[in-house]
Each structure stands twice: as structure tokens, then as C-alpha cells.
Amino acid sequence: MVLPSVISEPSPIDPLVLLPLPNTLPSSPISDLDPLLSALEAHLSPSSTNDPNVTKLPIPVLTALMRQITRRSQVLLNAARVGAAEAREELDGVDGDLRGVEYERERVKEEIDRCMEYAPAYEELDLPDIESFLASADESVLSSLPPKDDEGYEHAVTIARLENELNEITKREAHLAQLTKDRDALIRAKKEIKIKFDAVDVHLTGFGRSANAVAAKLKDVAEIAGSTAVASSTPAPSPAPAMAPSLSS
Template identity: 65%
Template sequence: MVLPKTIHPPSPLDPLLLLPIPSPLPSSPQPDLDPLLHSITSHINSTSEEEETVPITVLTSAIRQSTRKSQILLNAARVNAAQARDELDGIDERLREVEYESTRVQDEMRKCSEYVPAYEEMDLPSIEEFLSSADESILNALPSKDSEDYENELMIARLEHELREIEKRENQVNQLTKERDTLIKTKKEIKMKFDAVDVHLGGFSRSANAVASKLKDVADLPSSKTQTQTQTPQIALEGEQIST
């Protein structure tokens, strides 16, 4: 029997790798390896056929059985390792999610602790001014000063009162804005009418100037004729004087 000199890695299609895993796993072949190795060594070193040795068929059967047990245990170990790896990956993923949520919650808690309410930055009237100017119905709706909700309800009442005041001022601003827009519109209309009247007066002034110029020309015509007639006798008299 020629033994191989090198052992190649098993093929993925090796039937031993595809063996089904039985429900009760076989026992480990480790205790049987030493006697099997001793029998194989005795069979190889035997020099005569008369020596009693284990037949080669029995040895090969024992080798196959040990190999099958080893491969089944190896396949089971691989399956268990894969399952453990998947479980570990799931645990690691859940751990990362928990760490992320923990970090996010801590950030939110820090933001909440550092949060400054907007009403604290508002210029609200003092409590005395509010109590002196608030309606009786609002004051009667407040709980007693010994109550734990008094400060909270008082702040809410102050904010609501300030909101009503702001709405009143906004309504006044809107009303003034409407009046301003109306005045601007009226001013534009008056300016348009004034421009139209100005154009009309300009045309009327030009027409009046033209008429006045014509009247002046007409008024100047008789005076020029009279001057011509008076100058003619004077010239005649001067001629007679010269001739005499």
C-alpha cells in the first residue's frame, strides 16, 4: 500500500463535508486514535505473513469511521460557530443601538438642562404690576399661593395677558397701516388730479398768451395808420415852405 506524501485541503464538494449532522453527536474519536495508530504501525512494520496483524480492511474501516466521526464533529462545530457568530453579531448590533440611544438620550438631557425658556428673556411686567392690572376673573382663577402649581399658573396667566396686549398692539398697528395706505392712495390721487389741472392750466396760459399777443397786434394797427396820415401833411407843408 502506497501512502500519500502530501494531504491536500478538502474539496467543498467532499461528501464528508456534506454529511448531515445527527441529533445525538457521535463520541470523539480521540481515544481510538492511539490503538488505531499502533495497529497501523504494526501492520506496516510486519515482515512476515505469519505474524498476526489486523487485516487492512478492518484498519481502513476503522480509519473511515474515525474520519467520519471527526468530520461530523467538525461540521457540527462549524455550524455552532456560525450560529454563535450570528448571535454575537446580533448582540453587537443591539449593543450599538443601545449605545447610540444612550448617547442620544444623554445629549437630549444635556440640551434640556441647558434650555432657557423664551419667556425668561421676554420683558414681562413685574408680578406686582400684573396683579394690580389683571382682571378679577383671572386672579380668581389662580390657585392659592400655598399650592405647588401657583408659580406655574401665575406665569401662564402673565404670558396670556402679555399675549393679549401684543395682539391689541398688532391690531392697532394693522389699523394704522391701513389708514396710512389709504392716505398714501388719496395723496397719489390728489397728485394725479393736480398734475392734470397743472397741464390744463399750462395749456390755458399758452392759449391766453397767444390771444393777448393777437389782440396787441390788432390794437397796434390803427395807431400806425394815424401816424402815417399825420406825417404826410407835414411833409407837404415843408415842401411848400421850401419852394417859397
């Protein structure tokens, strides 16, 4: 058997590359390389080729040892590749988580900055002062407030003032809605009255025209009747006297 002079890189479709990983990985073949090299030198060295005292392993045995070492090395290499791929995937996941955490940190920082710059809008409202509010507030509201020496007393009073203002605004909005509803009802009633008025105006206009036409007819009839009465009361004219015959005739 001729030993190869050059050992190339394994092919991606080499069965050794595609070996499944065993449950227990083999030991490292590094410790077996020196005896194998010594056995190969016994076959390759010119000085030991003709020396009968040198024990030489048969070539098939050396080939089997080389295949065994190659197989173990390939299994360890495949395991290292799988471990590297898993480590790379885990690193990518950790990197993604880190980016997410950094993003959330920036968002939280922005929210903190916004909170630090926050100016309460209720400070611009025209709220009654605390003394006036406490003097006019209901007993139920006052009983719900914490003691004055409590840390949340001012906060609770502010909330109560805002709720009271909200109730007042709600009442005013309800009153405004009722006024708007009444206004719309009046507008609708006005429109209905206008429609009825226009209808009556049209009816009266037609009635006036009819009355004028009847009056004109009555006037014409009266004029005709008057003319007939005058003609009947006037005497007939007398006939002219006859002329006497002349003597010459």
C-alpha cells in the same frame, strides 16, 4: 490501496466543505479515532504484519470508516463555522446596538446638561408681578388655577402670566398691523393725489402757453388795426405851386 502519507487542508470547493447541515448533528468522532488508529497500526506495524493472531480489518473497511469519520468531522466543522458566523453576526448587531445606545446616552447627557444650564427667557421679560396679575386677571383665568397649596400652583401662575402677556402682544401686533395698513393706504392716496396734481399742473402749463399765444395774436391784430386807423385819418398833402416863366424866354 496505498494510504496517503500527508493529509492536506481541504479545498474550498471540496464537496465535504459544501455539505448541507442536517437537522440533527452527528456525534463527535473522537471516540472512534482510537479503534481506527489501532486497526491502522495492525496494518502499518512491522511486528503485527506477520502475526497471524492479530485480527486485521480489510483496507476497504478502514477506508469507509475513515471517510465516515471525515464526513462527520466535516459536518461538525461546517456547523461550527456556521455557528461562528452567526455568532459573529449577532456580535456585530449587538455591537451596533451598543454603539447606538452609547450615542443616545451621550445625546441624553448633553440634553440633561443643557437643561441644567437652562435659563428661562421669560425672566427677562417685563411681566407684571403676581399680585398685580391676580388682581387684574379675568375670573375664568383665576378659576383655572390650581389651589395655592398645590405643587404646580406657581408653574400654572407663570404660564397664565405668559399667556396674558402673549395676548397683549398679539393685540398690539394687530393694532400695529392696522396702523401699518392705514399708513400704506395714506401713502397710496398721497401718490395718487401727486399724480393728479402733476397732471393738472401740466394741463395748466399748456393752457397758460395757449393763453399767452392767443394774447400775443390779439396784440398783433390790435396793433395792425391801430396802424390802419391812423393811416386812414391822416389828410393827403397839397401839391406844390407851379413856377412862373421867366421874361428872357
